Amino acid sequence: GDSVTQTEGLVTLTEGLPVMLNCTYQxxxxxxxxxxxxxxxxxxxxxxxxxFTDNKRTEHQGFHATLHKSSSSFHLQKSSAQLSDSALYYCALNSGTYQRxxxxTKLQVVP
Amino acid sequence: ETAVFQTPNYHVTQVGNEVSFNCKQTLGHDTMYWYKQDSKKLLKIMFSYNNKQLIVNETVPRRFSPQSSDKAHLNLRIKSVEPEDSAVYLCASSPDRGQNTLYFGAGTRLSVL
Known part of the structure; x- marks a missing residue:
């Protein structure tokens, strides 16, 4: 069946460093x-x-991600982490009738 | 902008009791959902309704039953709660069947003693 796999658990970053949260799907x-x-x-x-567009970068609020169907990935990135980015991030897949x-991944940004 | 309204915010009850949660959306969306967010923050679909019709009913215990009077309302009843039902129940809506943004309510936190 359909599934979504994310970077597990807690990611701790120093403010100003780049963010990358992994997401792959089946x-x-x-x-x-x-x-x-x-x-x-x-x-x-x-x-x-x-x-939903293959190989097209999408951006919002400083974050960006590109859907790569060849590798079934949709990783979340940001060039410079801010303290306010500390939060829980979910990757979700539409499987026809609902989002799974x-x-x-909990992101904790520290000074 | 809060457009998905859930009541109550919190509910504490004892094992075996019946509880009901309400959800209303003012976005004019056709599809509504109940998701359960457990203590580990796992977010799992329970039910989905499209225009008052049940379209998704994931594997949930039979003590859970959704109720929809119109496309703007989706309630959840739990008959005889169990300790493992302690969680946050999130109601959401979307314009269509999951291919568009989900708009979540603030959630109902259930504690079963």
């Missing part, structure tokens, strides 16, 4: 939609960015 669906959601403390998840979420 699906039999030929046109998957991939999403990144961000959940800050005591809030609910909200969309960060999304894509990965296990989430």
């Amino acid at each position: 699906t039999i669906y030929s046109n998957p939609f991939l999403f990144w959601y961000v959940q800050h403390l005591n809030e609910s998840p909200r969309l960060l960015l999304k894509s 979420f990965g296990t989430g």
Whole structure:
């Protein structure tokens, strides 16, 4: 069945360093939609960015990701981490009728 | 912009009791969902409704039952709660069946003693 695999657990970064959170997926669906959601403390998840176009970079709020169907990947990147980026990040895959979420990666940015 | 409204915010109950959670969206979306977020922050689909019709019913215990009166409302009833039901229940809506952005409510945190 469909699945989403993310960088496990906690990623701790020093402010100013680049961010890369990995996401790979498996699906039999030929046109998957991939999403990144961000959940800050005591809030609910909200969309960060999304894509369904192969090899096209999508950007929002300083973050970017490119869907690569050849490698089934949709990694989240940012050139310079900020303290306010500390949050839980979910990668999600549309599998036809609903979005299936990965296990989430907690990003902690420290001074 | 809060457009998916959930009540209550918190609920504490004892094993065996019945609970009900409400969700309303004012976005005019056709599809609504219930997701469960457990203590490890795993986010799993429970149910999905499209225009009042149940379209997804993942493997959840039979004590869980969704109810939809119209496309703007999706409630969740848990008959005879168990300790493992302690979690945050997130309601969400989207314009279509999962290919578009999910808009989440603030969640209902359930604690089962």
